[in-house]
Amino acid sequence: MTPRQTWMTLTAALLLTGMPAARADFAIAISPPRFEVEGRAGQVSRHALTLNNGSALTTVLQVSTADWRLAPDGTAAFTDELAPDSCRPWVAIERRSVSLAPGGQYKFRFEVTPPADTPARECRFALMFGGDGGAADVNGLRLPIAAQVAVIVYLRVGDARPVLRVAGSTTGTLNQLGTPALLVRNDGLAHGRVAGFLSGTDAAGTPLDYQPATTPILPGETRVIPLVPSRQGGGGQQVAVRFPVTVKGRLELSEAPPADLDLRIGP
Numbered sequence: 001m002t003p004r005q006t007w008m009t010l011t012a013a014l015l016l017t018g019m020p021a022a023r024a025d026f027a028i029a030i031s032p033p034r035f036e037v038e039g040r041a042g043q044v045s046r047h048a049l050t051l052n053n054g055s056a057l058t059t060v061l062q063v064s065t066a067d068w069r070l071a072p073d074g075t076a077a078f079t080d081e082l083a084p085d086s087c088r089p090w091v092a093i094e095r096r097s098v099s100l101a102p103g104g105q106y107k108f109r110f111e112v113t114p115p116a117d118t119p120a121r122e123c124r125f126a127l128m129f130g131g132d133g134g135a136a137d138v139n140g141l142r143l144p145i146a147a148q149v150a151v152i153v154y155l156r157v158g159d160a161r162p163v164l165r166v167a168g169s170t171t172g173t174l175n176q177l178g179t180p181a182l183l184v185r186n187d188g189l190a191h192g193r194v195a196g197f198l199s200g201t202d203a204a205g206t207p208l209d210y211q212p213a214t215t216p217i218l219p220g221e222t223r224v225i226p227l228v229p230s231r232q233g234g235g236g237q238q239v240a241v242r243f244p245v246t247v248k249g250r251l252e253l254s255e256a257p258p259a260d261l262d263l264r265i266g267p
Contacts, residue, residue, distance in 0.1 A: 048109045061099075120189050128150050
C-alpha cells in the first residue's frame with residue numbers, strides 16, 4: 001500500500017475574550033496526511049513526508065510522537081503517555097525541531113523497526129508537528145499564536161489484516177439530524193474502512209442515497225458507522241429523513257468479502 005497523496009493545511013485562529021478578533025495563519029501543508037504501510041518484524045521501514053510553509057512568517061515546528069484513540073464520534077484523542085500496547089518505542093524521527101522559512105519546504109524522515117519477535121499486529125501512532133505560528137498585534141500587545149497538526153501512521157506487521165462484518169444496525173444523530181447507521185465489527189488485527197453506494201427510501205417514500213462514513217474501525221472494536229442520507233440527484237447534501245428507512249446495496253468491507261444489504265432501519 002502507498003500513502004494517500006493529498007494535502008492538508010492547518011490554519012490557527014487567535015480568539016481573545018474581551019478583545020477585538022485577530023487572526024494569523026499557521027499555514028503548514030503536509031503531504032501525505034496519513035500513512036497506511038506494511039512492514040516486517042526485525043526490519044526497518046523508512047518513510048518521509050513533505051512539509052510546506054505557506055505563510056509569510058518563519059515557522060519553527062516541534063516534532064514528537066503520540067499515541068491516540070478514537071472516541072465513539074470518530075474524533076481522535078492524542079496523548080504523550082505510552083499506551084499499554086504502544087509501538088512508539090519502535091519509532092525513530094530524524095529530528096525534534098524543524099525551521100521553515102516563508103515559502104520553505106522540508107522532507108521529514110522517520111522509520112519504524114518492529115522487534116524481530118513481533119507477532120502479526122498493527123502499529124499505530126501519530127507524528128505531532130507543533131508550531132510557533134508567529135504573533136499578532138492586538139490592542140498594542142504582541143501575542144503568540146500556536147497550533148498543532150497530527151499525521152496518523154498505520155503500519156501493518158506481518159500478515160495483520162482487518163476482518164470486518166456487519167453486526168447490526170441502529171439510528172443516531174449526525175449534524176443534528178436523525179441518521180441510520182450500521183454496527184461494524186472488526187475481528188482482525190488491522191484497521192479497516194467500509195465503502196459503497198447504497199440506496200433506499202424513508203417512511204415518506206423519498207428516494208435516498210446513503211454515503212457510509214469512512215471512519216477507521218480498529219481491531220477488536222464494534223463501531224457505529226453513520227449512513228449519511230441525501231436525496232437522489234440532490235448533490236449529496238445530508239437531508240432529514242422519516243424513519244423507518246430502507247437500505248439496499250453492496251457494502252465493501254475492506255479486505256473481507258462484501259456484504260449485500262437489504263435492511264429496514266428505525267422504529
